[in-house]
Amino acid sequence: MAETIVVLDYGSQYTQLIARRVRELRVYCELLPHDATRDEIARVQPRGIILSGGPNSVYDPGAPPLPDFLLDLNVPILGICYGMQLLAQQLGGRVEQSARREYGHATLYIDRAESPISNFQSLISNLESPLSVWMSHGDQITALPPDFVTLAHSETCPVAAMANPARQIYALQFHPEVAHTPQGLEILRRFLYDVCGCAGDWTPAAFIATTMDQMRARVGAARVLCALSGGVDSSVAATLVGKAIGEQLICVFVDHGLLREGEARAVVELFEHQNLEIIPVDARARFLEKLRGVVDPEEKRKIIGAEFIRVFEQTAQSIARDQPVRFLVQGTLYPDVIESRAPERRAAARIKTHHNVGGLPDDLPFELIEPLRYLFKDEVRAVGLELDLPERVVYRQPFPGPGLAVRILGEVTQDRLDALRAADAIVRVEIENAGLGREVWQYFAILTPLKTVGVMGDGRTYDHVVAVRAVTSADGMTADWARLPNDVLARISSRIINEVRGVNRVVYDITSKPPGTIEWE
Numbered sequence: 295m296a297e298t299i300v301v302l303d304y305g306s307q308y309t310q311l312i313a314r315r316v317r318e319l320r321v322y323c324e325l326l327p328h329d330a331t332r333d334e335i336a337r338v339q340p341r342g343i344i345l346s347g348g349p350n351s352v353y354d355p356g357a358p359p360l361p362d363f364l365l366d367l368n369v370p371i372l373g374i375c376y377g378m379q380l381l382a383q384q385l386g387g388r389v390e391q392s393a394r395r396e397y398g399h400a401t402l403y404i405d406r407a408e409s410p411i412s413n414f415q416s417l418i419s420n421l422e423s424p425l426s427v428w429m430s431h432g433d434q435i436t437a438l439p440p441d442f443v444t445l446a447h448s449e450t451c452p453v454a455a456m457a458n459p460a461r462q463i464y465a466l467q468f469h470p471e472v473a474h475t476p477q478g479l480e481i482l483r484r485f486l487y488d489v490c491g492c493a494g495d496w497t498p499a500a501f502i503a504t505t506m507d508q509m510r511a512r513v514g515a516a517r518v519l520c521a522l523s524g525g526v527d528s529s530v531a532a533t534l535v536g537k538a539i540g541e542q543l544i545c546v547f548v549d550h551g552l553l554r555e556g557e558a559r560a561v562v563e564l565f566e567h568q569n570l571e572i573i574p575v576d577a578r579a580r581f582l583e584k585l586r587g588v589v590d591p592e593e594k595r596k597i598i599g600a601e602f603i604r605v606f607e608q609t610a611q612s613i614a615r616d617q618p619v620r621f622l623v624q625g626t627l628y629p630d631v632i633e634s635r636a637p638e639r640r641a642a643a644r645i646k647t648h649h650n651v652g653g654l655p656d657d658l659p660f661e662l663i664e665p666l667r668y669l670f671k672d673e674v675r676a677v678g679l680e681l682d683l684p685e686r687v688v689y690r691q692p693f694p695g696p697g698l699a700v701r702i703l704g705e706v707t708q709d710r711l712d713a714l715r716a717a718d719a720i721v722r723v724e725i726e727n728a729g730l731g732r733e734v735w736q737y738f739a740i741l742t743p744l745k746t747v748g749v750m751g752d753g754r755t756y757d758h759v760v761a762v763r764a765v766t767s768a769d770g771m772t773a774d775w776a777r778l779p780n781d782v783l784a785r786i787s788s789r790i791i792n793e794v795r796g797v798n799r800v801v802y803d804i805t806s807k808p809p810g811t812i813e814w815e
Contacts, residue, residue, distance in 0.1 A: 296322040296504065297492050300340040304328045304348030304358055304376050307808070310771045312344055312374070312471045314670060315479060320494035321486050324668060332363045342370040342490035345377025347469065351391070351433050352376070352383045360384045370462035370489045375431055378456070378465035385439035385463075394450045396429035402454055402468060404446045417464055417484045418445055418455060421477055427454075428474035431467060462489060498673075498680040505665050506538035513539055513621060518663065519606055520545045520623035522572065524561030525693050527625030527666060530678040534665050535623050536570050537681065543623070544571050546609050548602060551578030551711065552697030555719040564687065573613065577605050585699060585706045591815035594706070598696045607659050622660035626667045627674060629770050671770050691736045692770065692812075700815040704743040713794055714741040717760045720789045724782055725764065734776045737764035739790070740803075740814050748798030757798035760790055764802075765812055773807040 299316050303309045303325050316323035324338055328348075335343070343364065350357040360380045364371070373381040379389045404423035418425070425446075435453040438444065442463075445455035454467045464485060470478030486492045520532045522545040536543045545565060549558040558574075565572045584597050603622075610619035666674055671692065678688040698714050699706050717739040725737045740761040748755040762783070767773035787800040803810075 296496055296500065297341050298338045299323045299342050299344060299486065299490065299492070300330075300335055300338060301325050301344045301346055302328045302330065302361075302377075304346045304380075305350070306347035306375065308469055308471050309346040312346060314768070314771070315471045315482055316344075316486065317496060317670070317673065319479070319483050319486055320496045321492045322496040328358045328361075330361070332361070332367075335361075335364075335367070340367075340369055341492055342372065342485065343367070344485075345371065345373040345380060347375030347377060347430065350376060352379045352389050353433075365461075370485070371464070372485050372489075373463075373465035374469060374471070375467060378467055379431075379433055379435060381463060381465050382435045382439055382442075382453075382456070385442070385458075387435055387439035387442070388437035389433055390436045392432055392434045392450065395432040396448065396450055397431075398429065399474060400427050400429040400448045400451075400468065401425070402427045402446050402448055405444050417457070417466075417481050417489070418477075421480070425477055426475070427468035427470075427478075428472045429468050434467065464489065498676045501669075501673075501677060502534065502537075502680060505534060509535055509538040509663065509665065512663070513542065516542065516620040517618070518543045518621040518623060519610055519619050519660070521602065521606065521625070522547045522561070522565065522570075523625070523693070523695065524557065524564065524687075524690075525625065526671070526678065526688060526690050527627055527674055529565075529625075529683060529687050529690075530674050530681065531623055531625040531664075531666055532565075532570060533568065533681045533683055534677065535663065541571070544573060544613060544619075546573050546575060546606060548575045548577050548605050550581040550598065550602075550697065552581065552598075552699045552706075554693070554698070554722075555715045564684075573609065575605055575609060577601075580605075582706065582708065587705060589704050591700055594699050594815070595696050598699060602695075603659075610660075620661060621663050623663045623665070626664040628668050628670055631667060672768055689732060691731075691734075691738075694813055700813055701738060702741045703814060709796075710741055713758070713796055714739060714760075716794045717741065717790045717797065720793065721762055721764075721786055724786045724789070725778070728779065728782045730776075730778070730782070733766070734764050734778075735767040735770070735773060736812055737762075737776070739763075746799045750798065755798045757796050759799045759801060760794070760797050761801050761803055761814070762786060763812070763814070765807070767807075767812070770812065773812050775804045775806060778802075 299321055301312050301323060313323045313325050326334060383389050402425040404418055434451050438453060438456060442456045442458045444453050445457055448454045451467055457464045469475060470481045520535060520543055522528050522532050532545050547561055562574050581601055584601050588594055606622060675688050694700055698711055702710050702714055721737055721739045725731060725734060740763060742759045742761055744759040745756050746759055748757060764776035764778055765773040766776050783802060790797055790800050
């Protein structure tokens, strides 16, 4: 098992970012709910534990507490914001509402004279003071717990950092995980390497070697199916498992009729050259019939997830009568798990059900193999490059498993699919021709059910609105709308209106994530 840091989630908007920063420092990290059991935490044998921030006050009735066993685990602990206040309260300090809240940029002053802690242990003592940090709190520590020392303060916060090195407990009122704290990554690095003793073995090559060993041990001589869509995630998952078990793997590419223009043919041609056995299945009519009359996005996702499994089940029966297929490989990623409120993220809110997580049927006839389940998208791409996958595959923009079904608002019909495919192809071509394909994380068209009045030639039209979505992101957990050049937007709009029948208006989505999601459904 890789050396692991556990982040206990108390509901902060930055919790996932803490995990990202830890992994950037080449240390494996898992998010667990704040009420995780002792066994759940012990399972990963953590080198250290980070307590996230959160929206609660520690003195509120029902506020999430510190697990009663946590301090007995004898591993280093770092509390951030609410996590710091929780430690202070639990260990005999005092937390009170601040006379003045701190939200945003703040100046941190390091208390060198008052702190007897060595530079090696303090995380911040030999950094240049004052520091620019990011605060987000309405409470503060007004009395230290016994045997703790103050490491830093701000103008309105007397205890902005504290520590008890003998017990390896450290706490910060500010957020080191955000870019607005310039020295934040260095502070986290010191906790991971100097305090927790991590070696930094979380690399793509190490992940591949470990995962291949796990696959061989789990699968044995069994046959394995892989749900191959041709996207980054399933492509990396298929290549990784195929490298581990060779001819035992059979890839099944299901054309559900919800793919982008020319995509089905391109996927089959690509993987025929990757020495992977691939079986194409034409299920376009089948999926379209199942989606008839369905408008709710959650229902769409669940129908598509269930139907995928039925197709795989039938395919498995037809190709392996003499040796049943026991396993199914999926390219599930950590953001899918987080947003779908999978069991290990039970304390988080469900944003939407990803078809490959919460959309699977209860009577699943396979055991799932999800080698990428705890990776973020950029980590998957790094693994793909390490596996020598072509860059055009590794850097292919993300595409949802339910495909165009969740980019058509309302019922999915063949006519609406044809219109969206044409509009989406224009968006992709124009952005890529402008040389922005690698700069923009994701870009696509959405067909809305809205109709607006327009004028074409000398006549009145009453046709549909197409929305264009383009975002920048590092991992899909947060995103900002892409500032596309005006001339690119103008070409996209002009071409869609002139070339896609039934559309007379194009709008551009300038919503970040949060509060929106990248996809509209």
